[in-house]
């Protein structure tokens with residue numbers, strides 16, 4: 001069986017494709033983020049995922065630019081995603097935010113632009129406008145549908161190939177699918193063996209939308225997916241690491257994923273994944289009962305991995 005490193009999933013009913021194996025840039029230290037992106041590209045990752053709110057698009061751009069210059073990879077060989085932050089949901093701000101991201105990334109087009117969360121925050125320069133009770137200040141004067149129409153115009157203008165949503169519930173995806181002129185190509189949500197999001201995945205697959213799983217290793221948090229007895233037993237049986245089993249499961253069930261590491265050994269390991277036997281897929285589906293959402297962003301629009309008890 002072929003390894004998964006070159007697997008691509010069709011987007012927008014064949015208008016393009018996305019690598020199943022992707023690398024995320026949610027790495028707070030800028031030096032570490034730049035180095036990690038360079039290693040990821042050298043190892044073979046061909047999807048790089050960023051966001052305005054990670055505040056490091058500039059170093060991600062430098063890393064990609066240096067990889068282009070060094071001949072490691074060509075621009076057209078990589079799939080680059082970034083995201084519109086909550087303070088830029090008003091239609092007149094969407095294009096400006098998009099162009100600022102492009103500039104920081106040193107690119108002249110994006111493969112995919114996502115609405116980072118469905119929550120509109122007060123428009124302005126503050127990423128996290130907060131009230132006196134330390135709650136986010138929401139913008140009641142813009143709907144997600146209006147933001148989506150501004151995203152569609154970016155595709156019309158040819159600077160962005162695909163658009164999508166992130167941190168959405170199934171209901172929100174349905175809401176946008178119902179009104180979209182250009183359908184979401186990608187829905188990026190937290191998903192791992194402790195949060196399969198099967199209903200959302202089924203809906204996405206029925207509508208030709210790729211579910212892009214973030215935190216496929218549970219963000220390295222407790223309870224660690226890489227310590228799960230079912231995953232560990234499969235890893236031992238197939239001669240792979242627990243991380244490789246969790247990532248292979250993600251691809252084999254039809255999702256794309258984004259993993260992150262600053263450790264070159266882990267970066268290499270996470271790219272070197274191959275299919276699991278069918279019985280291993282069934283064991284993960286039925287043998288794991290832990291159900292855990294780690295990132296609370298879907299509730300308020302405020303990102304953050306919160307330690308939780310199973």
Ligand SMILES: NC(=O)c1ccc[n+]([C@@H]2O[C@H](COP(=O)([O-])OP(=O)(O)OC[C@H]3O[C@@H](n4cnc5c(N)ncnc54)[C@H](OP(=O)(O)O)[C@@H]3O)[C@@H](O)[C@H]2O)c1
Nearest residue numbers: 024025026214215216217218219220243259260261262266
């Ligand atoms: N849309 C959203 O709201 C949203 C939210 C969160 C994340 N994301 C995206 O998704 C990306 C991935 O999310 P994530 O960082 O939570 O992914 P993840 O891969 O589940 O977790 C990364 C953590 O796992 C550890 N790790 C990585 N490879 C490992 C391995 N082979 N063995 C053991 N531990 C390993 C890393 O530590 P080491 O560095 O020590 O390897 C790191 O602590 C982000 O960078 C971002 O692009 C999007």
